[in-house]
Amino acid sequence: MRELPGLNASDQASIEELRTYYLHFAQVEAAGVSARYAAWALGVAEDEAMLQRLLGLPPAKRQANLLFAAARLHDVEAAEWAEASAQIEARWTQIEATMLERATQTNEPGRIATLNLAFAQIQAQERAPLALIEVGASAGLCLYPDAWPVRYRRQDDADVLLAPAAGELCSAVELSCELHGLAAPQALPQVGHRAGIDLNPLDVTAPQDLRWLEALIWPGMEHRIPRISAGAALVAESPPILHAGDLNERLAEVLDQVPAGMTPVVFHTAVLAYLSREDRLRFREQAEASGARWVSNEGLHVVEGIGEQLPLENDSESGFVLSLDGEPIARTAPHGQSARALRQ
Structure with a gap:
């Protein structure tokens, strides 16, 4: 697990930092562990609209685990990112509220x-x-x-x-x-x-x-x-x-x-x-x-x-x-x- 991106700006440097974070999550954290999360994280890294949405949140709230758990809490379970992305967009108000309210508290x-x-x-x-x-x-x-x-x-x-x-x-x-x-x-x-x-x-x-x-x-x-x-x-x-x-x-x-x-x-x-x-x-x-x-x-x-x-x-x-x-x-x-x- 690596340090979370911390840039507060909404410029291209912040986009690239967040993209790199999600690519790492896909290729290292989720690879071989969760095919769905690896696909979702790769999808986020290539999804400019989703990256912009995430940049609208405080830095600590942009993490993959939080986004994906909040999406699933609101019944987003599609295996492929294209379908999951559309569902997240349609339910973004509820998902964003959950991300702001909750935290990644994996208790394993x-x-x-x-x-x-x-x-x-x-x-x-x-x-x-x-x-x-x-x-x-x-x-x-x-x-x-x-x-x-x-x-x-x-x-x-x-x-x-x-x-x-x-x-x-x-x-x-x-x-x-x-x-x-x-x-x-x-x-x-x-x-x-x-x-x-x-x-x-x-x-x-x-x-x-x-x-x-x-x-x-x-x-x-x-x-x-x-x-x-x-x-x-x-x-x-x-x-x-x-x-x-x-x-x-x-x-x-x-x-x-x-x-x-x-x-x-x-x-x-x-x-x-x-x-x-x-x-x-x-x-x-x-x-x-x-x-x-x-x-x-x-x-x-x-x-x-x-x-x-x-x-x-x-x-x-x-x-x-x-x-x-x-x-x-x-x-x-x-x-x-x-x-x-x-x-x-």
């Missing part, structure tokens, strides 16, 4: 499988239970790494299945992650506190919020829908503390609420790309100065200083770089389905 519990690679390292070093704070938490579904059975697969070794103990909080759905050149964690982390920060926290017990989360799942990836349902059940059984507000404004306050005797862990996935460079730098400074452990799972060049450590990695591969306290650990797939060792 599958990412827990790769986040566990970092959580396991922290748990091995810090014996106390983890106090998890997720920034950009959406509905908080990724705050339960101790409650999801995870099957780690390696080509040259037997599967490793980690599962909660009998009687513990436990998801009805098992996650799966393929590892390449990496060892599986030895155990699920211990979690004693769950909190999240989001501009607009979602409530998975509210039908409209649950429907929005499902609309954010890409066509061709419907296998992810049961994870949303299972995650919603965990939230209903043991709700996290979700704080509404800007992550930079509320982080210190939320960290102050961590119970004594626990290890605070601030983490995020596919969140910082939506912030300005200045806000990303401010967040990193706060995270590093807080004394908390910091787990980042973002695009290669989203967090300044991460990509610079990895000259053999490049943006042609979809997914994220998982890092712990600013040190890269692994390259991870967008929805936690795999992780590989970094190219050194």
